[in-house]
Amino acid sequence: ARRFQWPLLLVWAAAAGTGSAQGVQTENVTVAEGGVAEITCRLHQYDGSIVVLQNPARQTLFFNGTRALKDERFQLEEFSPRRVRIKLSDARLDDEGGYFCQLYTEDTHHQIATLTVLVAPENPIVEGREQAVEGGEVELSCVVPRSRPPAVLRWYRDRKELRGVDSRQENGKVWSVASTVRFQVDRKDDGGIVTCEAQNAALPPGHSKQTQYVLDVQYSPTARIHASQAVVREGDTLVLTCAVTGNPRPGQIRWSRGNESLPERAEAVAETLTLPGLTSLDNGTYTCEAGNKHGQARAPYVLVVYDPGAVVEAQTSVPYAIVGGILALLVFLIICVLVGMVWCSVRQKGSYLTHEASGLDEQGEAREAFLNGGDGHKRKEEFFI
Known part of the structure; x- marks a missing residue:
């Protein structure tokens, strides 16, 4: 049997014989390594003719619904006048290629469904190139040995992304991807966590593989x-x-x-x-x-x-000092009150004498007015003395 290598990207297609309207239609399939793939052949105006399904090595898998190749990973899920469908479990890179769906009538009709197998990255391998010392730099490497398509690597430290230097190498159908990053460290960085994250199309959307590296900074x-x-x-x-x-x-x-x-x-x-x-x-x-x-x-x-005795003596002397201070304050307040009382008494006595003198003046004026009551046109005024 001849071996064929088919491209990884195919489109829907149909083939028809020159003398017949019958035909076959297939579609491309993409699956992650280890996953399950379904390969479908759609039949148009099937009249009971022979239908053969072959793998990329042109080995017959099924002949009119009967198993021909002893590979239990291939199972016939459906065989009807409109569709033939097989399921491949535990897909491998070796399973990748073009699967032939052939309809034998007066003219042979065939179409090829291309199976593409992707390889998800494993958890990245993170290593330090040398011992980190306070005040120096640390260099870390992150490697993903197998992925398809090539994994995209990212570095994170304290939720901040670091810029790394990436490289890749193709090994057959898979890629080996590496990234290195360098940054300065201090003693406070000891025990810190740096994360390397890997993503590619083989992983579900929003998913990634991560490896954390704990910094060991000597100081x-x-x-x-x-x-x-x-x-x-x-x-x-x-x-x-x-x-x-x-x-x-x-x-x-x-x-x-x-x-x-x-x-x-x-x-x-x-x-x-x-x-x-x-x-x-x-x-x-x-x-x-x-x-x-x-x-x-x-x-x-x-x-x-x-010395406990000195401490006790110092502590007991404190209350006597406080009592003496309070007594001195009380004596001062009493003296202030006495001085205030004397000052107020003297002030009141002086005011009384002044008013008394003023009264005498008024009394003399009243006597004079009484004696001269008929003088002039002044009316008589009475004063109460």
């Missing part, structure tokens, strides 16, 4: 000491915790006290330092140190142990 350590209590008195137990960050995380934390050794009672275990039964002899600056290959970090803590 120098930091250290900070947290105390179990703010005020420390003699006899208390103090626990200091050294909070350390860094990538890679420092493997060992060292405790020290200035130029002196740690108290014999001190217990240093990893990031914690426990100081039981404190006395004033434990005063000093305690330091925790941590490091990795990118640097060192130190954190100090100044310990001051207070």
Whole structure:
């Protein structure tokens, strides 16, 4: 049998013999790899003649409705005077090509239905080219080894699209597609997520294949000491915790006290330092140190142990000071009230004397008017004294 390679894009067509009006009509089919495809032959004025369906290798699949090729993936779904329909399950790239639908009468009629198999991309493979370090750049690659048509790759970081550099290579009927992206990183980017997304026509609309990459950014350590209590008195137990960050995380934390050794009672275990039964002899600056290959970090803590008696005395002296202040304020207010009362009394007495003098003047004028009552044309005036 001869092998034929047919184009992937076909249109509806019909063929008819020279001496007959009978004919056959087919249509193209597109299916995703692994999917189900239906191949249909439409018959016009079928008179019971022989109908043969063949695969792209010109092997007969069905002869007048009878199976001829032992491939269970092909099933005859319909055989009628108007239509012959077969179903192909688990479609493969090897199944792609032209399927012949032939009607044998006085003249042979045939049409070809071309089956196109698309390949959906698998989940992209994302890798980092080198170790990311704070202040440097990271380069990521995204690869889809099989797709048809070639997959379109996109990068996303914090919901923002990144511009990548794409490349593709054809391997037989499928394509290998790759994309790379570069960007600068800082310590805050450690643990961030970068996504590579792949799409092509083999996937349902709105669907894509995605792979997330978690950034691993290395940076120098930091250290900070947290105390179990703010005020420390003699006899208390103090626990200091050294909070350390860094990538890679420092493997060992060292405790020290200035130029002196740690108290014999001190217990240093990893990031914690426990100081039981404190006395004033434990005063000093305690330091925790941590490091990795990118640097060192130190954190100090100044310990001051207070005498309980001094603290109590200082606390009890506060109420007496408050009482003394209140008494002084009351005395000041009483003095102010007394001064105000004296001032008001003096002011009222002066006003009385002034009015009394004024009354005497008026009384003299009245007496004079009484004695001179008949003088001139003035009428007599009476005054009440």
